Amino acid sequence: MRKHLGSRKTRSVLTLLILAIGLSIVVSACGSSNKSSTTSGGGGGGGGSSTTSQAADVTKCGTKPGVKATGTPIKLGAIVTKQPGTDFTDGATMADAYFHCVNDNGGINGHPIKYKWYEEQTNPAQIAGFAHKLIQTDKVVGIVGGFSIIECSVDHKYWESLGIYELDAGIAPECWGTSNSAPPNMGPRYSSDGAVQGVVRAGAKKIAFDQSNVPGTGYIVAGPQSVAKALNVPITTFKDNVPIQDANSIALKLVQAAGSDGGVVLNFTPPEALKILQAAQQQNLQDRVKAWACSTPCNTDFVAKALGTQWDGKLLVNAELNVTDNNGPQTRLYRAVFDKYGSKVSGGLGSFSQMGFVMAQQTVMALESIKGNTYDIKTVNTAIKNLKGFKTDMLCKPWYYGQAPLHIPNNTDYTTTPNHGKMVIKDGCIPINAADPGIAKVRSIEQKDPSLSQPGTTVPGA
């Protein structure tokens, strides 16, 4: 290009550039406003709609069937991630659906639950602002049902300073490693631990572990490394930038690293994991190792359908929650509530909305345990902190909160596998290996107070 451009020419180029930018922004905005983003479909263990739903009684949500709650509202809030490519609103929208169901059936001692959540775009200042707004302006008394990429990192000190015990489905390490946060899920690190255990059970003598190159990879990989070491299996770790550009070479690299008696473990979002698995399939690599495994995000029928039957029984997925078409009472109620109240749950039935449902049930159980008629930050959060023995068919073992420096109450998981386009249970509940220091600490807490994970009050189910 010539160095000197006439001013008119420069202006023309600038105008063209600006018009192009304007148009591209409009076009990209149209794309990003689409709710069915790839991420929002991920993580589900069931289908997109409740086709398997049996007739279930939604009046089981509350204590006074058919009686609308009309008392002073109990205000609860949450912060969830929603940005182009990442939509975690299903947890909050499903929690909202359950709260509506509760309000239509007596509420909490006659009080309806008023639920408000804010959608953030992984901006720490924005998240901190929402936290202040929920407390100072909206006057919420509990933070429940959130699902955010970095909210735990940003706000945990604020919640601790206020005595708030957050119920959140987390992503950031602080969701499990701090005193005032207890998620229903176990997150990428411990789920990857479970996936490593899965391929070792399948006979792998060597492991190639690959994950997306995003913040926190060092923290995540430490888990699989400690589990592999405890199982006497060598592990080679990789991280790849997402979106993946060359899945063929990644698949080849992983298979070569694992060897014919090894296993490949992936920790990616469903679309990215799918790229690697499909690339392996195209190169006939799926049988070149003993086993393939994935952390929780692969536990979705979307992956099972896209892979086809060639992977049936060969891909092992560590699933933090049960499949959505199981016939347990809480899952039946979940599907019924979804059918009647879940119009805002854009991702349909799946892990994300399951987590929202579990958190909502935990919240209601805590609120119903409050003696008297005072629902403020102190009473509500004391009740949440005292939760224990929460038994649901969506989780392997009873969930608890309790006073502890860290919380990983979901530490025993299912293993699922594709079967004719659906994810089905392959192995029942298997504890995550305590070679991971976080799990070891939690087991020690559970041993000191066995009542935490003993089944307690019956959780509503249909």
Place this chain on the structure above:
Amino acid sequence: MSAAGATTSRSVRRVWLPRLDAGDRLRAVIIAVLLAFIVIAFPQLLSGYWVTVFTSVTIYAVVALGLGILMGRTGLVSLGQIALLALASWVGARLFFATGLPFPIVLLGSGLITMVLGTLVGLPALRLSGLYLALITLMLAGAITVVLTATNFPNGGGGFLGHVETDRGAAAVRRPAIAHGDTAYLRYTVIVAAILFLIALIHVRAKPGRAWAAIRQSEPAALAGGVNVTLYKMWAFALASFLTGVAGGLLAADSGQLFITTFPTSDSITLLAVVLMGGIYSLWGAVVAGLLMQFLPALLNNWGVNADWLTIIFGIGVMQVLLTAPQGLVYQFPRDMAKLGRRALGLVGRVRQPARERAG
């Protein structure tokens, strides 16, 4: 003082401190009163949420100011300003964790280091312009994002990178002792931003501003007129980078923790859009751009409207501004309001006249 010294002093004053006329002095008084209101009274009127929002508005107004100087004053298109802000935040956070230096010194250090890095980024500007320069800066922004994704932001760890992976909560970037709370930090940020705007104003009203205007109009003409094009182009990049560098330091201390997800490359395009909408030829346009970029999404979120709609609104807004008011909202809005007022008065006059005639 010697005669030579006095002459030099007068020359420096003529270059850097142009004479203010009565209008300028009136404007300065109004701005001073406005600033005093924003620093003293305004934060008291806001809830905690809006305090954090307006802190972000102030920081992004400074970033927009940098882009305005590059594009509006010098005609250099940059699509890498948000990546530069990420780099500046990294530098600021690293300095805060690595040193116990006073807050303003760290801000200055962050500005100066980013200035050096940003000027290096601007080197291609000596050879390129227009679409090609935009493309180069966009690619560079992508490269910075890739590197920062791999290295992460400092959070109190050791070594050069200063990052430690922990599940117990990382350390937060410190704030100045006099502005530890959110409200005090908003005031602090506004004062720092005011100083930066003043620095920019001095540049624009003095010799560099005239040189940039000449370059923007026509590089050959500027060269023929004796303007050192290379020097003043690099100067523009250096000043814009310095402003972004200080803004990065402020941002690091505002949020306490930094994540690469806060700085998507696409935000550089959004920044360009809001700077164009605000008005690239005016310093006030940067304030409008800051409001559009940070206040508007917060307002929509507050109303329960998805902030994704803003990308559509900004797209339409850019086209509207280009077609009807290239000088931006900062000129268009008052002009249109005045027009509307005149029409309203005219309408009232026409209604009253027949009434008077009937009465007469």
